[in-house]
Amino acid sequence: MCKRIQKILISLTTALVLVIPLTATVIAMVPTAQAATETPAKGNYPPDAYVIRVDGLACPYCAYGIEKEFSTLDGTRSTDVNIEQGVVVVHVKPGTDWSAQTIKQTVNDAGFTLKRVVQRPQVH
């Protein structure tokens, strides 16, 4: 009897775990305009942010490392990632001044490659 219950639980769990991602996929396939505008378009970046081009960004789960690594730097307020453009926008507190080497090392620690720094914060 106990074994039977275990089998039913295993089957239910497996079915749920398979169905949930598939359902989420269908939902996720519906385009959302809002998300695409989260990171500003090229040339229209917020003045309080570092804007950097990063190579190797291909998945959101992996890009999480970028957010985590920049969160360890003094001055970071928040980080936005645009995977399609390969752009990372790091909002910082006034007076924050990171060297190019610091930015390069931070991106490398996240497992990616710094292409170039597009913009440094314009408000100090």
Added chain:
Amino acid sequence: MTSRTLNSPVRNIAYVLTACVLPFAAWAHGPIFSFNPKTLYKGGVALEGSFNRDVADGRATNLYQLKGRYGVTGDWTVGVSAPYVDAGPATPGPLAGSGLGDVHLLNQYRFWRQDSKGIQRSATIVNDLKLDTSGSPQGTGSTDLTTGLVYGYESIHWYHWASAGYVWRGLGPDGLRRGNTTLLNLVGGWRPRMPVYGQADTVFLLGLNTEITQRTSDHGQDLANTGGTRVFLSPGLIWTDSSNSFAVRPGIQIPIYSNLNGNQPSTDYRLRVELEYHY
């Protein structure tokens, strides 16, 4: 070469082994049944729980595994895993039943990486050292080392991975040495939708996994009903939630070719469901 018939306890080892061959391999955002080149970010921690079910000749062996990983650098990840094996009571013998399996130590070093916009190519060496820690019938009683080399291509819509590995198995209890295994894997992945950071993401996978295992030997004598070649087709998917820190990876291995020595249980299917959280 002299061959002996597989006796009952050793046959049980073969059953348990089928579920223990590859639980170490799948890490993070990558293939489910083979090696992954992806390493954790520096200082990152990943916790994973997985359920593995191996059904051979109608008999199921379940394996539950907890795994922890830590990113030493952006290219070097270490970890540890501990399995719990439920071999079921169906087959009489010392290995039937449930218990803690052997602890694994994991090492993963990405020695090459080439990044361009939306694309990452990388090559990684993977090591898994299985220690003889269990002391129960659910352990194999040996220290085993797995080494793998994996190449990965990851882009916004398409993925592919190719890997080769080898499992060296040490001398077990009572002079038993299970056969070494060669692993060859090809996996492709497809993401139907442009990924957006902060939204859920899905990648569909299809893999081809080959396992070539040598015969088990008992005091230097090969056992007849051991070893052989298995090829599996492995569909699966990776789903990550909108926090980008939680992943679910279900997959199934379906045997498409089997050439086993002597009389051995043939695999019906293998199922794996992994849950991972990283922070």
